[in-house]
Amino acid sequence: MVHNSVITDVEFNFEPLYNVFNTKKYYRVGEYQRGFSWGEEQFEQLFTDFHGSFEEAPSDTYLLGQIIICPTREYNNKIRNYVQQYDLIDGQQRSTSLLILFFCIRQVLSEYLSDENGNIDLSIVGDFWDELKTMTQLTMTDQQEAPRVKPAANGEEFLKAMLGGFTLPEPSNGTQRNITVAWEYFTEKIKKTFPATEQERLVAFTEYLMHKVYIVAVLVPEAARAVTIFQKVNNRGLALDESDLIKSFLFLRANPDEFNSYSKSWDAASGNIFNCRLKRTQSMEFLLKLMIGIRKGSSISTTRLYEEWQKMLDFPADNPEFYATSKFAKDLEDKSKCLQNITVGNYPNGTPGHLSIGRGIYELKAVQQHEIQLAGSHLLSESYDKLLAIIEDRTLLSLWSSELPQEFERVIHPWAQAVSNLDPAATLEEIQEASREAFSINSFEILFTKLESEIQNWDYNTQSHRQRIRYFLARIYHAAENQIDEVVSVSECMKTTRYRQGEVIEKGFDIDHILPESQAAHWRQNTRLNSELGSESRFEKKVHSIGNLILLHSRDNWTQGNELPWDGVKKQNLGQSKFVLNKFLVDEHYYGQLNERVKEPVATWRTHFNHQASQWDEESIDVRRKMYLSILKEEFSRNLIF
Secondary structure, three states: OOEEEEEOOEEEEEEEHHHHOOOOOOEEEOOOOOOOOOOHHHHHHHHHHHHHHHHHOOOOOEEEEEEEEEEEEEEEOOOOEEEEEEEEEEOHHHHHHHHHHHHHHHHHHHHHHEOOOOOEOHHHHOOHHHHHHHHHOOEEEOOEEEOOEEOOOOOHHHHHHHHOOOOOOOOOOHHHHHHHHHHHHHHHHHHHHOOHHHHHHHHHHHHHHHHOEEEEEEEOOOHHHHHHHHHOOOEOOEOOOHHHHHHHHHHHHOOHHHHHHHHHHHHHHHHHHHOOOOHHHOOHHHHHHHHHHHHHOOOOOHHHHHHHHHHHHHOOOOOOOOOOHHHHHHHHHHHHHHHHHHHOOOOOOOOOOOOOOOHHHHHOOOOOOHHHHHHOOOOOHHHHHHHHHHHHHHHHHHHHOOOOHHHHHHHHHHHHHHHHOOOOOOOHHHHHHHHHHHHHOOOHHHHHHHHHHHHOOOOOOOHHHHHHHHHHHHHHHHHHHHOOOOOOOHHHHHOOOEEEOOEEEEOOEEEEEOOOHHHHHHHHHOHHHHHHHOOHHHHHHHHOOHHHEEEEEHHHHHHHOOOOOOOHHHHHHHHOOOOHHHHOOOOHHHHOOOOHHHHHHHHHHHHHHOOOOOOOOHHHHHHHHHHHHHHHHHHHHHHHOO
C-alpha cells in the first residue's frame, strides 16, 4: 500500500522495496555525486539490521530511511514508449547495496533450488520468484539494457555484468572495487546465515525484504534543485567527504552542456587515483590537497578543503585567486594522471622512469614530496631529473633525521609553489633558486646531526629497518664507486639475488655482516672484546648496526661463509670484491695488490678515520659507520647546499 502526502511541491511516498525496484522504475545517479563508496562495515550494518528485525518481528513494517529522487521521462525509440526514470539525488549507497543484495539472494536461491537441468523448484519459491527476477533483471532504457540503479563513477557496467551473468572485469576505480566487495560479502553472508538446509527460511527472509521493508521516496519536481539538495544531505552510514562536496559544487557551477565533459574528467581522475601505488595516495582528497598547496603555497587541513576550493571556484573572474571550473576540471584530470605516473616511479608524462634518481623515496614509500613532484610535472625530463635529485635528498634527510612531518610540510608548500612557476626548460641554477628559500626553515647541519643520531639506532635484525638500510648502503656504495669512475647505479645495488628451488636465477647483491652473526660466541669469548661489549644485548646491537654491514655480491657471500673478518679467506674475498668500500677492509698485504685508482680513496679513508685493518672490534664498527656518514654528507651537500 502506498501512502502519499504533498508539502508544497515536494511529494513523499512510503513504499516497500518491491515497489522501489519494479519494472517501471530506473534510477540514475547524478554526475555531481560521489561514486559508490560503501564498504564491508556498511554492508554488515545493513544486513544485520535486516536479519535482526526479521527474526524479532517478521510481520512488522521496517522503515529503512529515505531516498530523494527527481522524476524524468525519456522516449525510447526501441520500445516506442516513454521510460520512467528518476534522478537519484540522495540514496545511491543504500539503493545500490540493496540491488546487489537482492541479486545475491537470487543467485544463492538458484544454486539451492536448481535441479541438474537448471530448473527452479517453484513449489518452494512460489510466485515471489518472478517478483525477485523482475527486481534484479536488466531493464530497457535509452535503447539498451541497463541495471535498475546506475551508480556514479562508471559503476553501471559492473552492475550490468553482474545482473547479466557475465564475468566481472578487474576494477579500475573505487566504485567498481566496492561493487565487487558488496557482491562477495553478501553472497558469503547469505550462505552463512541461511545454509542450503534453510532454503525456505531464506525465501521467507527475501519476501520480508521485498514487502515489509519500506523506504520514504521524496520526489523533488525540478532537476535544477538537485545539486543544491544533495549538498544539504548525507547518506546513512557514511558522511560526505570533502571531495564529494567539491564535486557537487563543481557541477553546481557548471552549465548544462558542461556536465558531460566535467563528469568524464572527474571519472578519469578518480580512476587515475585508484591506480596510484600507495593507499595513502588513492584518494581525491590527497590530490586536491596537493593542488591547493601548490596554488596557495601554504598548508590547508583536509577538513577545510571544500571551503577553500569553493572560494576559488566562486570568486569573480577578475579576482587573482579565481579558478575557472572548466580549467579546474581539466587540471584535475591531468594532475591525477601525473600523480599516478609519479607514484609508480615514472616521469609525470608517463615515460618509464629508470629509478636511478628518486629510488630512495620510491623504496621507502614516502608521499609528502609528491606535491613538489606534481608542481614540477610541466618540466622537461632533463630539468625534472635535476629537481628530483634535490627532492630525493631533502626527503631522505627528513625521513632519516625523524624531522616532524609538519616541519617538512612547511618546507614543501612554498617550495612547490616556486617550482610550479619555473620554465619547462629550467636550468639547475634556476631550480636551486626555487628551492633555496624553502630550505631556510631547518638548516642542513641541524638535520644531519639528528640523522647521525638516528642511524646509530638502525638495527638490521628489525624488519622495519631493513629496506632503509639496504637503500642507505646502495646509495653509499654508489657514491664511493663514482669516486673512481666505476659507475654502479643505485638500482643495480638494490638488486637482490633471486632463487628458484635452491638455484640462483638472477644474481644480485646481498647485505652481509662483516662479523658474522654466527660468531657471536667467538666474540663474547674473546676477553678483550667481551670486556668492551659487556653483554649479549649490546653485542646484538653492534653486530646488526650499520657499521658492521656491507654490500656483497652473492657469489662472494657464498664463498666466504662465516669467516671472521681478520681471517685470510675473508680478507682475500673482500680484496677481490666489486666494491671499493669492501676493499677498504683489507690489510696491508692485500692493499699492495690493489690498482692505483682504488688505492687513493682507500688510503684517504684509512688516514682520515685512523682505520686498522688488522682488527675488527667495537671501535672498528663505529669507524665504518662514521665513514658511511661522511660519504652520505658529501652526497647530500651536493644537492642541498647551494
